[in-house]
Amino acid sequence: MTRSQARVVVTGLGATTPVGGDVASTWESLLAGRSGVRKLTQEWVADLPVQIGAPAAVDPSEVLPRVEARRLDRSAQFAIICAREAWADAGFSGKASEAGLDPERVGVVCASGIGGLTTLLSNYDLLRDSGPRRVSPLAIPMLMPNSPSANVSIELQAQAGAHTPVSACSSGAEALAYAVDMIRLGRADVVVAGGTEAVISPLPIAAFANMMALSKRSDDPTAVSRPFDKNRDGFVLGEGGALMVLESAEHAEARGARVYAEIAGAGMSADAHHIAQPEPTGRGVVTAIRKALADADLTPDDIAHVNCHATSTPAGDIAESVALNAVFGDRTPSIPVTAPKSMIGHLLGGAGAVESLATVLTLHHGLVPPTANVDDVDDDINLDIVRTTPRKLDDGPLAALNDSFGFGGHNVVLAFRRT
Amino acid sequence: MASTEEIREGLAEIVNEITGVPAEDVQLDKSFTDDLDIDSLSMVEVVVAAEEKFGVKIPDEEVKNLATVGDAVTFIEKAGS
Numbered sequence: 001m002t003r004s005q006a007r008v009v010v011t012g013l014g015a016t017t018p019v020g021g022d023v024a025s026t027w028e029s030l031l032a033g034r035s036g037v038r039k040l041t042q043e044w045v046a047d048l049p050v051q052i053g054a055p056a057a058v059d060p061s062e063v064l065p066r067v068e069a070r071r072l073d074r075s076a077q078f079a080i081i082c083a084r085e086a087w088a089d090a091g092f093s094g095k096a097s098e099a100g101l102d103p104e105r106v107g108v109v110c111a112s113g114i115g116g117l118t119t120l121l122s123n124y125d126l127l128r129d130s131g132p133r134r135v136s137p138l139a140i141p142m143l144m145p146n147s148p149s150a151n152v153s154i155e156l157q158a159q160a161g162a163h164t165p166v167s168a169c170s171s172g173a174e175a176l177a178y179a180v181d182m183i184r185l186g187r188a189d190v191v192v193a194g195g196t197e198a199v200i201s202p203l204p205i206a207a208f209a210n211m212m213a214l215s216k217r218s219d220d221p222t223a224v225s226r227p228f229d230k231n232r233d234g235f236v237l238g239e240g241g242a243l244m245v246l247e248s249a250e251h252a253e254a255r256g257a258r259v260y261a262e263i264a265g266a267g268m269s270a271d272a273h274h275i276a277q278p279e280p281t282g283r284g285v286v287t288a289i290r291k292a293l294a295d296a297d298l299t300p301d302d303i304a305h306v307n308c309h310a311t312s313t314p315a316g317d318i319a320e321s322v323a324l325n326a327v328f329g330d331r332t333p334s335i336p337v338t339a340p341k342s343m344i345g346h347l348l349g350g351a352g353a354v355e356s357l358a359t360v361l362t363l364h365h366g367l368v369p370p371t372a373n374v375d376d377v378d379d380d381i382n383l384d385i386v387r388t389t390p391r392k393l394d395d396g397p398l399a400a401l402n403d404s405f406g407f408g409g410h411n412v413v414l415a416f417r418r419t
Numbered sequence: 420m421a422s423t424e425e426i427r428e429g430l431a432e433i434v435n436e437i438t439g440v441p442a443e444d445v446q447l448d449k450s451f452t453d454d455l456d457i458d459s460l461s462m463v464e465v466v467v468a469a470e471e472k473f474g475v476k477i478p479d480e481e482v483k484n485l486a487t488v489g490d491a492v493t494f495i496e497k498a499g500s
Contacts, residue, residue: 065439067437133470137460137463137464138460
């Protein structure tokens with residue numbers, strides 16, 4: 001197997017999540033163990049079996065001008081907000097050519113799990129109630145799953161390619177893997193990559209609830225998402241996303257960019273087992289982790305931290321623990337892990353992006369955010385779960401993994417390195 | 420029936436709502452595409468909103484003939500009379 005020697009580094013971060021409208025507030029909330037899960041207040045929630053969710057902490061309508069927002073599905077609104085923050089954070093301003101970049105060397109990879117579902121549903125309501133003439137001419141450009149990546153490419157004048165991986169809850173991580181490939185293959189020098197999701201609405205909530213995927217507890221919202229805890233009973237639907245600016249190390253160095261971390265490798269696999277159930281032995285996850293380590297030229301002994309997928313479902317969390325133990329063996333109980341979904345819920349196509357961003361910041365600051373609500377660890381979980389307060393990591397070079405798995409059996413593991 | 424100025428004002432409100440162009444810029448001599456920078460998708464939105472507001476039908480094949488705000492006002496006046 002040959003691969004390009006190009007190293008890929010993270011030079012800009014952007015996020016809007018259930019615990020913060022930007023990267024700084026999101027990171028602060030994660031370190032504080034603060035949950036963004038709330039009782040939903042929309043009228044339609046009354047008839048639903050699940051009445052909690054993790055809405056974006058800052059509504060995009062508070063950030064984007066009205067006219068701009070009305071032409072974008074909420075998932076694309078999140079993408080534009082994240083892209084602007086990440087772009088500025090990387091030291092760029094204006095479109096690619098204004099920022100001194102060759103537009104043909106700038107790419108976008110923005111993932112989605114379900115696309116512009118709420119735009120589709122609201123236009124279906126118009127069709128049914130008011131007739132075909134009232135369906136918006138913007139419906140298709142808004143609801144197509146590639147709308148966030150296309151809009152970001154227009155925003156930044158990114159002409160190297162705009163792509164949209166779709167692999168359910170691993171989509172955001174797959175976007176980062178795709179971006180790494182673009183840079184390694186020489187297709188781009190700079191790629192803005194990540195994912196967003198915005199489907200807190202009755203149909204997806206009813207559907208996920210009927211899959212038995214969502215927690216049905218509604219009494220104490222901030223305590224509902226409890227990965228690895230004995231009393232976990234499903235995930236909480238969140239929304240938002242994250243985008244990062246990735247660059248070839250050479251390009252970043254040439255312009256003197258600040259580097260948060262390196263994305264050293266990616267590993268992917270498919271369970272080929274069941275459309276919704278995790279494969280119980282975790283073999284697909286093990287394969288993805290080993291591929292990521294090999295791709296990054298790392299061994300299991302190099303890994304100092306794992307940012308887990310851990311959605312708080314009974315079967316999924318155990319399968320992930322089994323897989324980590326299979327890879328790390330006796331060392332497993334000494335590797336601090338965390339599960340951000342305990343605070344931000346499950347952002348579906350945005351999850352892998354936000355959690356990778358958390359992994360990057362964990363390496364950058366040397367601090368592992370705690371997992372909330374782990375009051376009583378499940379006897380079948382054998383992991384060193386960081387709880388209550390952040391855990392300090394050693395100084396110097398370190399490597400960490402981010403796990404992301406999706407309905408359909410998609411497994412994506414990313415390896416990050418602090419150099 | 421609304422006066423020419425009332426129709427222009429109504430149209431200006433719609434254009435402002437959909438595109439953010441200031442209502443006072445929506446004058447009879449202005450071209451939707453060249454002066455007001457309204458793309459074809461937004462134009463369809465403007466047309467559908469105008470149909471609703473003024474109780475008229477503006478067929479798709481007619482839309483391409485509505486180059487200026489004045490063209491649209493004239494069409495709506497005729498269609499409504």
